[in-house]
Amino acid sequence: MSTEQPPAESAENESKFKPMIFTNQPDEETDVKLSPGRRNLKKWLGRMVRVTLKNKLTLIGIFSCTDHDQNLVIAHCDTFLPDDMTALSYGNVMVPGNEIVAFEVEMQQETATPDEKKTN
Numbered sequence: 001m002s003t004e005q006p007p008a009e010s011a012e013n014e015s016k017f018k019p020m021i022f023t024n025q026p027d028e029e030t031d032v033k034l035s036p037g038r039r040n041l042k043k044w045l046g047r048m049v050r051v052t053l054k055n056k057l058t059l060i061g062i063f064s065c066t067d068h069d070q071n072l073v074i075a076h077c078d079t080f081l082p083d084d085m086t087a088l089s090y091g092n093v094m095v096p097g098n099e100i101v102a103f104e105v106e107m108q109q110e111t112a113t114p115d116e117k118k119t120n
Contacts, residue, residue, distance in 0.1 A: 041066060044105045049074065051095055052102040059093060063105065070097025 034042065049063040051072065061077035077093040080086075 048106040050102075050104040050106075051100055053095070053099045054101055055099075059095065061093065064092070070100070071095060072097070072100070072103075 044063050045065075047063055049061065049072075051059040051074065053059070058080045059074055059077050060080070061074035063072065064075045065073035072095040074093045074095060075091070077090045079088045079090060
């Protein structure tokens, strides 16, 4: 019984693409290396977003992913047409970056400190 080994990949076939995987969990080692823009993107992962497109379509869902071409992936996406506010649910949606007019992120409200609660 002979065992054949698949041919080793040559250096020219090796992918130049090196993916970067982010979560919004704090990581002291990698966070210091990120640009301010990437830090914001990392912070926004998993948050509700509202994206307005050039055709006036509004998408609302959870910001899941982006790439170097500014495309977005929105999970649990609902669509609202400007004339008819009936929601259409689509699940996961990839939004081309060149179609985006506005990108809004829902930020958590600051909670009152115990001292502020006493004075109210």
